[in-house]
Amino acid sequence: MKYRRTVGSLAALATVVSGSALVALAAPSYAGVTTGPSFPLKSGDNSVTLLRGSNGSVGAVEAKDKPIARPKGASKQPVKAAEAHLDRFAPDFGVSAKELKSIGSSDLGDGSIVKVQQYKNGLPVIAGELAVALNRAGDLEAIVGKTVQGVVDVPASLIGEARAQRTARDYIAKDAKVAAHRLKVTSKGRAIYNPSLLGAPGPATSREVYWFTVRTSDYMVDYDVLVDRGLNTVALTASNNHKALSRKVCDLNNQDAKTLDGAKCDGKTVAYSRQEGGAASGIADVDAVYDKLGETAKWYASYVNVDVSALIGGDEKALKATTRVCASDVQEGCPLQNAFWSDGLKQMIYGEGYTTQDVTAHELTHGVTAHTSKLWYAWQSGAINESMSDVFGEVVDLAANPSKQGTDAAWQIGDDMPGGKIRDMRDPGDSSLANPQPDRLTSDLWYADEDYLDDGGVHFNSGPGNKAAYLIAQGDNFNGFDVRGLGLAKTFKIYWTAQNLLTSGADYKDLFNVLPLSCRRNVGKAGTYITEDDCVQVDKAVRATEMYKDPASAAPTATPYCDKGTVKASYAQGFDAKPSDWEFVGGALLTSADFKLDYVNTGKDALGLVTWEAENVPSATATSDALSIPAGSQLRFDYATLFTLYQPLAGATMKFEYNDGSGWKAASGLAGAVNGGPWTKHSTGWAPAKYDLSSLAGKKVQFRFTVTGLSPDAAKNPVSEAFVDNFKIYTCA
Numbered sequence: 184m185k186y187r188r189t190v191g192s193l194a195a196l197a198t199v200v201s202g203s204a205l206v207a208l209a210a211p212s213y214a215g216v217t218t219g220p221s222f223p224l225k226s227g228d229n230s231v232t233l234l235r236g237s238n239g240s241v242g243a244v245e246a247k248d249k250p251i252a253r254p255k256g257a258s259k260q261p262v263k264a265a266e267a268h269l270d271r272f273a274p275d276f277g278v279s280a281k282e283l284k285s286i287g288s289s290d291l292g293d294g295s296i297v298k299v300q301q302y303k304n305g306l307p308v309i310a311g312e313l314a315v316a317l318n319r320a321g322d323l324e325a326i327v328g329k330t331v332q333g334v335v336d337v338p339a340s341l342i343g344e345a346r347a348q349r350t351a352r353d354y355i356a357k358d359a360k361v362a363a364h365r366l367k368v369t370s371k372g373r374a375i376y377n378p379s380l381l382g383a384p385g386p387a388t389s390r391e392v393y394w395f396t397v398r399t400s401d402y403m404v405d406y407d408v409l410v411d412r413g414l415n416t417v418a419l420t421a422s423n424n425h426k427a428l429s430r431k432v433c434d435l436n437n438q439d440a441k442t443l444d445g446a447k448c449d450g451k452t453v454a455y456s457r458q459e460g461g462a463a464s465g466i467a468d469v470d471a472v473y474d475k476l477g478e479t480a481k482w483y484a485s486y487v488n489v490d491v492s493a494l495i496g497g498d499e500k501a502l503k504a505t506t507r508v509c510a511s512d513v514q515e516g517c518p519l520q521n522a523f524w525s526d527g528l529k530q531m532i533y534g535e536g537y538t539t540q541d542v543t544a545h546e547l548t549h550g551v552t553a554h555t556s557k558l559w560y561a562w563q564s565g566a567i568n569e570s571m572s573d574v575f576g577e578v579v580d581l582a583a584n585p586s587k588q589g590t591d592a593a594w595q596i597g598d599d600m601p602g603g604k605i606r607d608m609r610d611p612g613d614s615s616l617a618n619p620q621p622d623r624l625t626s627d628l629w630y631a632d633e634d635y636l637d638d639g640g641v642h643f644n645s646g647p648g649n650k651a652a653y654l655i656a657q658g659d660n661f662n663g664f665d666v667r668g669l670g671l672a673k674t675f676k677i678y679w680t681a682q683n684l685l686t687s688g689a690d691y692k693d694l695f696n697v698l699p700l701s702c703r704r705n706v707g708k709a710g711t712y713i714t715e716d717d718c719v720q721v722d723k724a725v726r727a728t729e730m731y732k733d734p735a736s737a738a739p740t741a742t743p744y745c746d747k748g749t750v751k752a753s754y755a756q757g758f759d760a761k762p763s764d765w766e767f768v769g770g771a772l773l774t775s776a777d778f779k780l781d782y783v784n785t786g787k788d789a790l791g792l793v794t795w796e797a798e799n800v801p802s803a804t805a806t807s808d809a810l811s812i813p814a815g816s817q818l819r820f821d822y823a824t825l826f827t828l829y830q831p832l833a834g835a836t837m838k839f840e841y842n843d844g845s846g847w848k849a850a851s852g853l854a855g856a857v858n859g860g861p862w863t864k865h866s867t868g869w870a871p872a873k874y875d876l877s878s879l880a881g882k883k884v885q886f887r888f889t890v891t892g893l894s895p896d897a898a899k900n901p902v903s904e905a906f907v908d909n910f911k912i913y914t915c916a
Contacts, residue, residue: 233275234696241275243327243696245703250322257321261288264321265297269313272323276313277332283313289555289683292488293708294318296683301330303375303389304337309409310380310559310688316704324704327697328686331377335389338413344370346415347393351408354417355397359404366404369396376409376418380688382562383419383639392418400444402527414783421561422638423526432457432469432476433505437517437535440510448503448530459501468506468538472531475543476502478583482544483551486675495550496529502547503530506538524549539599540583545576556685563690565641570648574678577608578656578671594653608653611646620646623662623729624691631734647691647728651698652678654724664727667720669713676711677702677721695730742857742871744819745915753813754912759786764810770794770803770890774906784821784869784908792835792890794903803890805907809842809883813914816876818886820910822858824866825903834863835890835905837872842883850874850886862905869908876912886910 231251234243253259257267262285273280278301288297294317301311313328348368356363371394378388391412398405405423410416433448434456440446446453457464457473464470480502483491493500509517519534524546531546549572552558558568573596580587587593595604607613611620612628620643621628630643637643654661655677658668669677680701685693702718705711725731744750756762761773770793774783783789792803824835837860838847851859855875876884892903 231272234700241277242329242693243325243700244272244275245325245700246323250318250320250324253321253323259319259321261290261295261297261317261321264317264323265299265315268315268317268323268326269299272326273313276326276328276330278330282330286312291680291683294324298686303331304335304391306373306375306391308375308377308380308389309392309394310564310686311375311377312686312688314684314686316684325684325700327684327693327700329380329688329693331375331380331389333389335375335391336413337391341391341412342410342415344393347410347412348395350410350415350417351393351395351397355404355406355408355420358420359406361399361404365399366397367400369398371395371407373412374409376411378418381419381559381564382688382690390418396423398423398527399442402443402525405525405527419561421559421565423560431455431459431499431501431503432464432473433503434464434466434469435505435507435509437507437509439517440508443508443510443525443528443532446505446508446510446532447528448505453505456506466506468533468535471538472504472506472533472543475538475540476504476531476547478540479544479547479579482579482582482675486672487679489679491547491551494554495547503528504533505530506533507535508532522546526550526553539580539597541576541580541596541599543576544579545572545596548572548575551575552682555682556689557687558685558689559687560638560641562639562641563644564688565638566644567648567685567689567691567694569641570645570652571678571682573606573608573645573649574652575675577652578675578678582671594657606645606649608649609657609659611650618643620644620649621734622646622650623727624732624734625729629734644734647730648694651724651728651730654727655698655721658720662727662729664723666723666727667716669717669720673711673713673717676705676713680704691730695725698725742819742873744817744911744913748915750911750913751916752911752913753816754810754910756807756910757786757788758790758908758910759788764808765790766804766806768804768806770800771805771888784823784906786908789906789908790888790910792888792905792907794890794892801892804887806887807885809885810912812876812879812882812884812912814877814880815914816880816912817855817873817914818876818910818912819871819873821869821908822862822866822872823869823906824862824864825905834861835888835903836861838887838889839879840885840887841879842885847887854878 232245232247233241234245253264254267254271257264265285269280269283273283282301282303283299284302286298286300288295297315297317299313299315301308308331311330313326315326316324318324352363352366352368356366374392374394375389376392392409393412395408397408407421407423409418411418431448433453435446435453456466456469480491483489492502496502508519510519511517522531522533522537522542525532552568552571558564560568577594577596581593592598594608596606598604605617606620607616611622612626613619619628624647630640632640652674654666656668656671656674658666677698681697684697684701699718699722702713702721705713706715706718758773772791774789774791775787790805792805794800794802837850839850840847850856851861853859853874854877857873858870859872859874888907890903890905
């Protein structure tokens, strides 16, 4: 029997303002560890306020009334000053200052922001970062970011880097539909990956991974790939193609360059059609791009004194672009129906007619993000990445085109493009849009993206961030909050500060803290004209969009075995070998041993239950022997499910039966059931299920997992899959 990979597939879902290909996710998680606790103020300093992050732990330390003086004897040089403050405040984030190393600083004119990287076992923690905001004297204004606590889970058997490289290459080759020999794999070394820092599926356990970039020579396919050292599975993929006063603009005139490398604007591969200070070329798209790049650079310089050419223009410090691109090897049809920033080529790529102001500023901001917050392009951090580009793109568009202000075109993304608007920041949920977006975290339009078709919903779930920016800039009454607008200039300055304060794994709960904090950091600063009441409006906007809440549907969160105390197991089954006390019927099997699958949670194997109508496997069951239930017992296991579109009646259940012939009962009816089933939707990776077995105490009980599927069209070859790992009956001591 053949096996179709369980989690993820590639989909051509890119919008006209993103050049990213969309990749699959196989995100193994690791059972039994809860997210970080809520830490008390260990520094014992009442001059600071603690802001909570995405899991209840400290997400920010902010000076209350005035900046906290630089420790006596410490240098005011930003990195040294930041290190001195972290000696004092790092414990409030649950880490030691010895775990933190500086990775760069940004000069914001009135002070600096220093970024530091967390290390565990001598390895960098992906998205484990803190941003330290200082004034000119090196006094502390705030510390923002995320860290992980606890030990790193290092399996007994670890794969080598060469094998992991093949895994990364073959994964991208398959999902991006690119011949493996076209892919170059470059190692970025080993790192520590904890899914919780990116809001990815699965419990928050830290694991060692290999970190690679996998790309074609023309950068059209360009990803960061994490490969688990213990399981040899891909833990995460993230695109680098999402994201130009010296200007150099080239033109392909819709001639087929085959690949993006053939569209490189370097004066050789493609000749310059117009350079800085040169006369108009007479080519509409070239002259439009030249002007749009200039407008974008002007407003970055005017609003926040940033030379965007120097920031993202590469060695030449030039904003480059190629217009009227056609690349048939990587894009269906000509001309290219898209526009995007290529971080590999360090330039903009335009299809004919996509040379609009908001798209240009949007895509250049992806380049800016890559040099400031470095937000990962996945899950909520990816949605904020997209939102940041929409915010800066639209503010520049409205500043450059004041006649749009107050019209229907205001706050629409792509309104000047051939196909019309693609997003609406005023009304993200507009039903006339091809993809309506949520306007708050609890909206039923939130896209869980179970199959990772849009990098975790980055283009869909940018809506709350966009709505908040509209409220901050324009003002409106929304969700019970009456927000006074601050205008374009103040909004730009607040968001620029936020770009520098956000760390790479930020989610909406972090943005909830960072936006008001970014406003407060600008109060009273020369040239900002930002007031305390302005910051009240920012606070209203993030509350109106409910950034402090969990999404209506999203990746599963960790569920600990015990809220407190230690685990004492009376029965544990990891399914790493075929158990003698379980009966397997139909499509029930051990994943790797019987089916050559690599989909496990922990250990080397897991229980798989698969129905495959084309192979006449209509159901699968796995039943335990009668197990004794001690008093005070709980049951917890990890599960993952995937059901195809063509099986509306598919589902997975767990039931139990007393050893008295009274019949099978749904486990979801047990007290305190968490994710207790039945399961009829994708689980978005590994998820926990937990039950209180107090009502079964003293009895002998059997447990049964069942997967069924029924399709109206067997020719569509439907399949239902469920996986179970770490089945444990236990008490909390």
